[in-house]
Amino acid sequence: MTIRIYNTLTGKKEPLKPIEPNHVKLYVCGITSYDYCHIGHARSSLAFDMIVKYLRYRDYKVTFVRNFTDIDDKIIKRAAEQNTTSSELANRFIDEFYIDMDKLGIDRPDVEPKATEHIPEMVAIISELIEKGMAYQSGNDVYYAVDSFPEYGKLSGRNLEDMQAGARISVNEMKTNPMDFVLWKGSKPGEPKWESPWGDGRPGWHIECSAMSRKYFGKTFDIHGGGKDLIFPHHENEIAQSEGANCCQFVNTWIHHGFVTIRDEKMSKSLNNFLTIRDLLEHYHPEILRFFVFSTQYRNPLDFSETAMQDATAGLERLYSCISNIDAITTNGTAETAPIASAKDHQKLESMKDRFQQAMDNDFNTAQAQSILFDAVKILNRISRELSSAPAVKDIALLRTSRATMKELGAIMGLLKEDAATFLSNQKQKMLSGLDIDEAAIQKYIEERRQARAEKNWSRSDEIRDELLAHNIELKDGADGTSWTVKRS
Template identity: 80%
Template sequence: MTIRIYNTLTGKKEPLETIEPNHVKLYVCGITSYDYCHIGHARSSLAFDMIVKYLRSRDYKVTYIRNFTDIDDKIIKRANEQNTTSEELANRFIDEFYVDMDQLGIDRPTMEPKATEHIQEMVELISELIDKGIAYQAGNDVYFAVEKFAEYGKLSHRNLEDMQAGARISINELKHNPMDFVLWKGSKPGEPKWKSPWGDGRPGWHIECSAMSRKYLGETFDIHGGGKDLIFPHHENELAQSEAANCCAFVKTWIHHGFVTIRDEKMSKSLNNFLTIRDLLAHYHPEILRFFVFSTHYRNPLDFSETAMQDATAGLERLYTCVRMIDELEGEGSTETEPIASDKDINKLQSMEKRFQQAMDNDFNTAQGQSILFDSVKILNRIAAALPDTPAASDLTLLRESREVMKKLAGIMGLLTEDAASFINNQKQKMLAGIDIDEATILQLIKERYTARKEKNWSRSDEIRDELLAHNIELKDGPEGTTWTVRRN
C-alpha cells in the first residue's frame, strides 16, 4: 500500500515518493519563543509527531528538522517589557517549550536549529539573491523583489496582481513593490544586531527557514509542514526565495494542519479564550489531549470545548478499560473448550492492523484510525464478557494478541502507553477529588437503577439519577451499559 498525502501546492492527494529511497526529509516551522505554548502549538507538535511515528512504523527513515525562531519583533518587545535580553527571554521559553513537549510525550526531532545560530547561512543566501538581481538593498534593509519570481503565489494559489491591488505603500517606504518582503532589517537602537554586507542588523522571519532547511536537508527535500496560517505569507515567501536562489524545486509536498478554535471562535488573547498547554494539563491527562487532537483529521478545524474533552476522556478510558480487562485474564485456557470467537470476529480482529494502515495511508486519517480501534474494542469486550470459567485457549490467545496490536497502533498517536490499571485508577481518583461520594456508592446506585429500569420502575430510576446528579455525577446510558462522569461547573 502507498501512503497518499494532501499536498497544499497541488491541492490534491499524491503518493509519497521520496527523493532518496525510503528516506523522508521533513522540515516543520517551530515556535517563536516569547511565551508559553498554547493548544495550537500542541496540535502542530502532535500532528507531526504522529506523522513521523507513522512513517517510521512503515519502515521509512525520517530526518525531522524543526526550528526555533529566537529573534523576532515579538521577542524584542517582550524582552524590553520584562527588562531582560532577547537571548535570555528566547532561551527561557525554549526551556518551557520542552517542559510542555515532554509532558505530552512528544519525541524530539532529529535536529532543532535556532535562527540566531545560522546568521551566516542567511547572509550567504541573501547575497546569492542580490547577485541574481532578485533582491535589493533599500536603505539599511534588503528586500526580495516578488516581481522577479514569476511563480510568486503558487503555494497559496494567489495572484500577484490581485495582491498588489489590495496593498498600500506606507510613507517613506523604500520598497519597489508593496508586496516585496524583507530579508534583512537594518538595526535600530537597543535591538540585537549582527554584521552583514549591508550594515548591522538582523534577518527577516522568512529567510531563516530557507537557510536552515537548505543546510540540513538540501536544496530540495520531501515534506515541509506547519499550520494553515503559515501558508501565506511565510511559506509562500520561503518557497519564492529558496527556488529563486537555488534554481530548483524547494519542496515536493506541503502539509498544513487546521486551526484550533474555542467554542467555534478563533483562539485569541483579546477574546480571553487563550489556553496554554499547561492550563489543559492541569486538568487533563496528556493522553486525553492527544486523543482529542487525533479525533479530528489534522487538516480540519479542531474546536475545543469541555464537552469535547469529556468525550475524549470517555473514549480513552474505554480503550484502557478494554486493555485492563484482557490484562486481568488469567491462565492459558483449555484446548478442549469450544471457542466463543466466531470466524467473523477473528477475521475482523486479525485485519485490525491492515485496516488501520489503510486509514493512515489516506493522508494520516487518525479519526478513522480511532474508529477502527473502537470497532476492535467492541468485539473484544463481547468475547471477554462471554468467556466461561474455563475459556478456550484460542480465545485467550486472540484477546491477548489483539490487545498488543491495539497498543501498537494506538502508540502511533501516543495512546495506551501507560499501565491500564494504574491509568484507570488515577483517572477515577482525579475525577472524585472534591466530590462528596465514593465510587462504591456510585456503582451501587447504578446497579439499583439498572434493576429499577429492568422492572420498569421509572420513578425510582429517575430518583437515583437525580440523587447522583446532586453529587455532580452524570450518567450516560449506552449500548454497552451505563457510564458515569463528574460534572464540572
C-alpha cells in the same frame, strides 16, 4: 499500499516518493520563542509527531528538522517589556517549550536549529539573490523583489497583481514594490545585531527557514510542514527565496494542518479564549489532549470546547477499559471448549492492523484510525463479557493478541501507553475530587439500580438515578453496562 499525502502546492493527494529511496526529509516551522505555548502549538507538534511516528512505523527512515525562531520583533518587544535581553527571553521560552512537549510525550526532532546560530547561511542566500537581481538594498535594509519571481503566489493561489492593487508602499520602507518583503533589517539602537555586507542588523523571518533547511537538507527536500496560517506569506516567501537562489524546486510536498478554534471562535488573547498547554494539562491527562487532537483529521479545523474534551475523555477511557478487562482475565481453568469468538470476529480483529494502515495511508486520517480501534473494542468487550469461568484457550489468545495490537497502533498517536488499571483509577479519583461521594458508593448505587431494573421496579431505578444526580453523578446505560461520569457544569 502507498502512503498518499495532500500536497498544498498541487491541491491533491499524491503518493509519497522520497527523493532518496525510503528516506523522508521533513522540515517543520517551529515556534517563535517569546511566550508559553498554546493549544495551536500543541496541535502542530502533535500532528508532526504522529506523522513521523507513522512513517517510521511503515519502515521509512525519517530525518526530522524543526527550527526555533529566536530573534524576531515580538521577542525584542517582549524582552524590553521584561527588562531582559532577547537572547535570555528566547532561551527561557525554549526551555518552557520543552517542558510542555515532554509532558505531551512528544519525541524530539533529529535537529532543532536556532535562527541566531545560522546567520552566515542567511547572509549567503541574501548575497546570491542580490547578485541575481532578485533582491536589493534600500538604506540599511535588504528586500526581495517579488516581480523577479514569476511563480510568486503558486502555493497560496494568490495573484500578485491583485495583491499589489490593494497594497500601499509604507513611507519608511522605501520598497520598489509594495509586496516586496524584507530579507535583512538594519539595526536600531539597542536591538540585537550581526555584521553583514549591508551593515549591522538582523535577518527577516522568512529567510531563516530557507537558510536552515538548505543547510540540513540541501536545495530540494521531501516535505515542508506547518499550520495553514503559514501558507502566506511565510511559506510563499520561502519558495520565492529558495527557488530564486537555488534555481530548482524547493520542496516536493507541502503539509499544512488546520486551525484550532475555541467554541467556534478563532483563538485570541483579545477574546480571552487563549488556552496554554500547561493550563489544559492541569485538568486533563496528556493522552486526553492527544485523543482530542487526533479525533479530527489533521487538515480539518479543530474546535476546542469542554464538551469535546469530555467526549475525548470518555473515548480514551473506553479504550483503556477494554484493555483493563482483558488484563483482568486469568488463565485459571482455561479449557479446550468451544470458543465464543466466531470466524467473523477473528477476521475483523486480525484485519485491524491492515484497516488501521489503510486509514493512515490516506493522508494520515487519525479520525478513521480511531474508529478502527473502536470497532475492535465492540467485539473484544462482547467476548470478554461472555467468557465463562473456564474460558476457551482460543478466546484468551485472541483477546491478548488484539490487546497488543491496539496498544501498538495507539502508540502511533501517543495513546494507550499507560497501565490501563492505573490510568482508569486515576481518572476516577480526579473526577471525584471535591465531590461528597466516592467510587464505592457510586458502584453500590449502580448495583442496587441493576437489581431494581431486573425486578422491573422502575420507580426505584429512577430514584437512584436522581439520588446520584444530586451528588453531581450522571449515569449512562450502554451495551457495556452502566457507566458514570461527573455532571458538566
